[in-house]
Amino acid sequence: MQPIKQYYQHERAEMLAFIPPSVTHTLEVGCGAGSFSVQIKDKLGAETWGVEYQPDAANLAAQKLHRVLAGSVESALPNLPQHYFDCIIFNDVLEHLVDPYSTLMQMQDLLNATGVIVASIPNIRHWPEFVDYTLRGNWNYVNTGVLDRTHLRFFTKKSIIATFTECGYVLINIQGINPHYSRTQKIANLLSMGALADTLYLQYAIVARPMRNATF
Numbered sequence: 001m002q003p004i005k006q007y008y009q010h011e012r013a014e015m016l017a018f019i020p021p022s023v024t025h026t027l028e029v030g031c032g033a034g035s036f037s038v039q040i041k042d043k044l045g046a047e048t049w050g051v052e053y054q055p056d057a058a059n060l061a062a063q064k065l066h067r068v069l070a071g072s073v074e075s076a077l078p079n080l081p082q083h084y085f086d087c088i089i090f091n092d093v094l095e096h097l098v099d100p101y102s103t104l105m106q107m108q109d110l111l112n113a114t115g116v117i118v119a120s121i122p123n124i125r126h127w128p129e130f131v132d133y134t135l136r137g138n139w140n141y142v143n144t145g146v147l148d149r150t151h152l153r154f155f156t157k158k159s160i161i162a163t164f165t166e167c168g169y170v171l172i173n174i175q176g177i178n179p180h181y182s183r184t185q186k187i188a189n190l191l192s193m194g195a196l197a198d199t200l201y202l203q204y205a206i207v208a209r210p211m212r213n214a215t216f
Contacts, residue, residue, distance in 0.1 A: 011035045012091050014177055018118045018205050019044070023087045027051070027080065027110065029073050029103075030093035034061030037089070041065065049085070051076045073103055082109050090119040092203065095151045104167040108210045117169065117208045120177065122146045124154040127185040127199040146202065157198045160206060169208040176201030 009032060016039060019026070023046045028037045031050030041048045041064070050068040052058035058070035069076040088107050094100040107117060122145075124130075129146045132138045141149035155163070157174070164171055179200045189196040 009033045009035050010091075011039065012120065013039070015089075015091055015118070015120055015205060016040070016043070018173065018175075018207055019087060019089075020116065025049070025085045025112075026087045026089060027085045028089040028091070030090065030096070031057075031061050031065070031068065033057045034064035034068070036091060037061075038064040046087075049080075051080075073097070077106055080110055083112050085110050086112050086115045088115070088117050090117065090121075092120050092122060094119060095122055095148075095153045095155065098152055100153055101163065101167055104164070104169070108168060108212075111210060111213075113213055115209070115213070116172065117164075117206070119206050119208075120203045121155050121160055121206065122148075122151070122203050123156065123176070123198065123201050125156050125199045126202050127180050127182055127196075130196075130199050131184075155204075157204055160204055164206065164208045168211050170211050171206060171208050173205075173207040175205050176203075177205045178202035 015036065019040055021044060023040065023044055025047045026037065026040055027049045029051045031037050031052050034050060037048040037050055040046050048065045050061050050065050051073050052061055052068060052070060053072055055070055058068050062068040069079060088110060097103055104117070124146055126146050141147050143149065161171060161174065176198065180202060185196070185199060
């Protein structure tokens with residue numbers, strides 16, 4: 001087995017605060033080596049499932065979680081139980097999918113009556129990248145980050161809200177995470193009367209529930 005890149009071993013501890021404490025069955029799409037979901041398993045006692053495209057990472061995750069399906073989320077869908085999970089997690093995954101919209105809609109059938117989607121999504125208006133492409137005219141792909149060369153989709157706070165709404169969800173929470181504090185960003189935001197407030201954050205964390213279950 002080849003060494004697993006750090007990319008697949010992020011613990012993403014900042015996302016634990018968005019996991020409902022009462023969860024009993026979770027599914028993490030793009031679970032990597034299982035570093036995030038194993039925290040849910042250990043701290044909350046939940047039954048944790050994962051889907052992971054990278055085979056070596058999937059093998060490692062299978063040693064930590066209750067069940068891991070190796071392959072794409074699209075290939076895993078027929079093998080996942082319907083109305084079973086009370087939390088489905090996408091930590092920086094939706095932007096890698098060819099069709100994240102269909103995936104989000106299909107996830108509704110896997111959630112139970114009180115189930116939620118928890119996701120972290122990179123913000124293309126993050127200040128360093130925003131300055132680079134707006135003022136300098138650059139759009140340079142890199143190995144990690146907002147302009148990761150494997151990203152197929154790009155999101156802003158507004159488009160995240162629109163995406164989940166159009167896919168049949170109600171947003172319970174949307175919150176910027178991993179802020180990039182910069183004196184120039186602060187000044188620019190003040191001069192724009194708050195129009196650039198969203199550029200502070202590297203990602204947005206969201207919690208969303210299917211509209212059909214919005215009364216819960």
